[in-house]
Amino acid sequence: MPFDISGIQLRDLTPEERVDFSKSYEVAGEYQAPPEEGQYLFQTTALKAAKHKEGILAADLTAVVADVASNTQGKGYKVYENGGIFNIKRSKFRNASNVDDYLRSHGIAFDPGSTPTNAEYAQALGLTEGRFFPATIVWEGYCKDCDSTIKGMDQFPKNADGTRSYRRPCATCKKEVFARGKFKRYISTVPGDQK
Numbered sequence: 626m627p628f629d630i631s632g633i634q635l636r637d638l639t640p641e642e643r644v645d646f647s648k649s650y651e652v653a654g655e656y657q658a659p660p661e662e663g664q665y666l667f668q669t670t671a672l673k674a675a676k677h678k679e680g681i682l683a684a685d686l687t688a689v690v691a692d693v694a695s696n697t698q699g700k701g702y703k704v705y706e707n708g709g710i711f712n713i714k715r716s717k718f719r720n721a722s723n724v725d726d727y728l729r730s731h732g733i734a735f736d737p738g739s740t741p742t743n744a745e746y747a748q749a750l751g752l753t754e755g756r757f758f759p760a761t762i763v764w765e766g767y768c769k770d771c772d773s774t775i776k777g778m779d780q781f782p783k784n785a786d787g788t789r790s791y792r793r794p795c796a797t798c799k800k801e802v803f804a805r806g807k808f809k810r811y812i813s814t815v816p817g818d819q820k
């Protein structure tokens with residue numbers, strides 16, 4: 626049977642939308658299980674300037690788990706932050722921002738009383754590329770069909786060997802949900818910050 630597109634109004638892909646067949650094709654990989662919830666040393670592998678929807682400075686961050694033994698699940702696991710939440714705006718709950726939390730996990734702090742500019746934030750963020758920082762992660766699974774989030778590793782079943790499974794059925798629709806590791810807390814290494 627012919628694959629008939631004559632009755633559908635279609636547009637062509639833009640150059641940005643096209644698969645680039647001049648490069649080698651990348652097949653889909655296995656789902657990568659997140660390491661167990663807890664504290665790890667991360668390494669920043671990509672950091673890109675972005676604009677938050679409110680027009681303020683934000684960034685897209687990719688960091689990998691750097692410090693679990695090579696035979697343990699999770700080394701090299703990637704955790705992402707996007708400019709929707711990773712930005713310089715003060716938190717509703719603390720006199721802090723998640724970008725400042727991230728900078729302080731690298732030991733980078735603005736002077737007391739200073740009012741850093743976007744350029745100063747950009748310069749500070751630029752210093753973190755490739756560097757290591759401590760942070761904790763939590764597990765979250767998201768069901769697109771139900772728009773519901775399953776929070777916490779303890780909400781996922783245990784395997785026979787005692788390790789935690791990264792997949793479980795959605796509580797509502799029973800579709801399989803996969804856990805992802807998400808940053809919970811950047812741990813400050815600025816002297817005087819520790820509680």
Ligand SMILES: [Zn+2]
Nearest residue numbers: 768771795798
């Ligand atoms: Zn569901």
